[in-house]
Amino acid sequence: MKQKKIYNVVELFAGAGGLALGLEQAGFKTKAVLEIDKWACETLKKNRPNWNIIQGDITKISQTGIKKYLQDDEEIDLLSGGYPCQSFSYAGNRLGIDDTRGTLFYDYALILDELQPKMFVAENVKGLVTHDKGKTFKTMLKVFENSGYDVVYKVLNSLDYSVAQKRQRVVIVGIRKDIKNQIKDDFEFPKPHDKKLTLKDILKDVPKSECATYNEAKKEVLKYVKPGGCWKDLPDDIAREYMKTTYFMGGGRTGIARRLSWDEPGLTVLCSPAQKQTERCHPDELRPFSIRENARIQSFPDDWIFQGPLTQQYKQIGNAVPVNVAKEVGLSIIKYLNKLTKEKKWSNTI
Secondary structure: OOOOOOOEEEEOOOOOOHHHHHHHHHOOEEEEEEEOOHHHHHHHHHHOOOOOEEEOOHHHHHHHOOHHHOOOOOOOOEEEOOOOOOOOOOHHHOOOHHHHOOOHHHHHHHHHHHHOOOEEEEEEEHHHHOHHHHHHHHHHHHHHHHOOEEEEEEEEEHHHHOOOEEOEEEEEEEEEHHHHHHHOOOOOOOOOOOOOOOHHHHOOOOOOOOOOOOOHHHHHHHOOOOOOOOHHHOOHHHHHHHHHHHHHOOOOOOOOOOEOOOOOOEEOOOOOOOOHHHOOEOOOOOOEOOHHHHHHHOOOOOOOOOOOOHHHHHHHHHHOOOHHHHHHHHHHHHHHHHHHHHHHHHHHOO
16 A cells, blocks of 8 residues: 555553554654653663653643644644543533543543544453443543544454454544545455464564563463363362362353463463463463563564563553554554545545
8 A cells, every 4th residue: 555645643551662663564653652651661762762752641741731742733643542441420421521530531532632633543452342331432432523533443353463362452443524524435444364373373483581480389280281271171189279269160261270372372461471360371381471472472573672670561561552453453544544635636636
């Protein structure tokens, strides 16, 4: 796809840069990224020292305005960012921006109102769609509409976009109403790729890096679990001891004592590498995945260096949007914005 012009983006809740990097790979120019976490900002500075990195609290910046942090008055093409999902109060059932006060969505919406970009994109957990019986999501969509945007959303699985990971997230895309009226077409989300990657496709020749460890007691348990297996592989007495009361609970609980296999994709990369209920043990070794292995599962390039203590690096990777998913969504947004350029050319010839 030939890009008609360079589109710019401002990102909120940037984290370690998965979404911003993917959008950059798609062709966007990063005008600014906002992030509060010290170590995530250090990661951004390490990898993109030329970016305008704003380390600050969005709840304060949204009140005073973000424009003063930008280096020019150029119109913003895209606002991006994945705000945390929080429930709202529904006093009076107004379902407007005041119902979201005190949440980080409120601050995202204030900056959206301030910048009025041509489009916005937000990524969030799949459960947001049904959170609080759908009321939370309904409120968000209403706020976006009141801000002047037509909104579409879709739950995307990272596995469909050259990411070796089963990770479902809702992606919300907004188009400013005047832009939508000029283009007229509906926005199309990226089409799934035919090939689905597995761990053996991406974990070859991984650079050495730091790695969390299991204690000896956990190793003694996981040694019984075959690749692709879980607690069901354990001898019954060991399963009872390891699982405690959860042994008697209903459901499959297949995340407990889970060892992945080379022939399957990774499960959702988490912020902590050794959680009992959601294990992700290496296929061959008695350990979690390393920093660089988790980064590959999130489709970060090997030269994207994470800063901070080991726990903070795992957290940054787990919180990130998979880079390849962000790139595919970015390409779809550029394809849509390119239609605006075409519309302008046509109108100039009339």
